[in-house]
Amino acid sequence: MGKYSDGAEILRLRLRMTKKKMLRMTLPSCHCEEPQATWQFRKRMCDCFILILSGLETTFCLSLFCDIVSDSDQDIKLSTKLNLNQGTRWKILPSVPDEYLNASDLPPLVAQILYNRGVKPEEIEPFMAVDHRLEGNPFLLPDISKAVSRIYKAVLSREKVAIYGDFDVDGVTATVILVEGLSRLGAEVICHIPDRFSEGHGLNVSALEKLHTRGAHLVITVDCGVTDLTEAKQAQEMGMDMIITDHHIPLESLPRAVAVVDPKRKDAVYPYPDLAGAGVAFKLLQALFYKDNKEKWLARFLDLVALATVTDLSLMVGENRYLVKAGLRELNNSSRVGIQEMVKLAGLKMGELDSEDISWVLGPRLNATGRMNNASTSYQLLTTQSPEEARLLALELEEKNAERQKLTTEVLSRAREKLATKLHLPLLIESDESYSIGVIGLVAGKLADEFYKPAIIISLGSELCQGSCRSIAEFNIASALENCRDLLTAFGGHPLAAGFTVPRRNLAQLEERLMSLAMDQLYHLELRPELVIDAEVPLAALAGDIFNLIKRLRPFGRGNLQPTFLSRQVEVIECRNFGNQAEWLRLKLKQGNVIWQAVDFESRRKGKEISPCIDIVYNLEESRWNGEEVLSLNLLDFAPAQLR
């Protein structure tokens, strides 16, 4: 949707029809739920009509589906469905039952939050303690004993072992874990981290050949390999043994290997299937160290596991919470000079790092090298022992990250521009030669967030094109791709994020098929992002020890989101803009005789009128002001009081 100079929203409506019929086109009769909105045609050009909507609040997101219901010679009628999206839907979760409340001594609000997260009464204690009880026994992982004995055989017979990794944070940290861990056991280890641009994710034969030439007899994959059946077979034919460690979902059959260690195997009994790739590598190391009574060596790898688990957006449940909590402790005392330098350069402080610093600052930096050219810079940064080299590498990461940000912005604005005439469609799909495969996933993610629609960004190559998809809860993009598998060279991913490679000659057909799948599944839905609220509370309910208890539910992440509250009828007693472009809001809010500071970083609501009395949805946030901890409300959404 674009905007006219007078502020009216523009909706471009593209119709497929013949020229003759075009001339008879009349204004569609539209049902419009917003009373002040008016419709008019302002322009008509070739097959594209521009509808002007005025009187709508700019924050409204609008979508229109249209199809021709009658195409008699006399007239063409349009059936239109107009969704005026009044921002985000607030969904308050059902109240906690009394039996649950009685099962613990916790304040009702904290019990409600735990209940919302599906924590059973008997699990509350370990959930809040986040201790060893959440750790899995590594010997329950599939094929782990075979992997351990094959690795010890290599150590004892001085065979060269190759670690085969991946270019994202998960893959790089997993590589470091096994290279350093096996070296400690006395193995001779080499490694290979594939290049995103020339090799792509997963095993490839020419890289395996090179490892063979370098003398490797055993290849251990990390964060990849479980779906690379052909390549694994070829590696064995070359005379190399394979151990696959991965956390991706296997295909119907497993690769031929000495061991396939993947907690997502159908036959796996391991209690925590959601480990990151680095988590699986860590568990393998734990099993190896256990056999040799070297478990004291494990802690120094936990910082890497925390970096990977948070950055890879692994579910923050079960063992992952334990690994991240223990890993953050290790990260804050990390002896890795590269991490120390990176933290310093980013303006953070060792000792104060939390999982948000990983997701917003450290993770993107470590990922930037693999997105811009080669991930080996990040590998070196994590492994170097020279402070001088660490400083140079940290500077390079900083630089690559700035480049990555710039490139993302460029691709995003070009994609947005080219999509302007297609925003009424249920699926955003956009391709160009200039889109770098390093950032297409990031751009698709931003578009999906902004428009609340599935988004696909494709980097065009002369023969093969690569696409990255980000979706919304209502549309499973992985199964949509599955549906198009006959057109694709390769594909993989999850319901909300996936990627594919497609021959250029199939591209048009692919776009058409994905679009019609999205049409079918999304046509009748009112697409609105949903804000899930843990409880409606008065502001006074958050005083006292409640926040200290809530902190014990950390680390937060996917599957264990930060508790979100709703408070109604809050008085705005002060409201100021701040930030470089005055894009954020700082408010002082009052309810009864309780006063809270609040911040709003959600620039999408920029310019939204603030009523003197509002309903607010927020998280509690601890921030540091001049060395002092201040508790404030982090606003996620607000609306004039009681209008919802």
Ligand SMILES: [Mn+2]
């Ligand atoms: Mn991974």
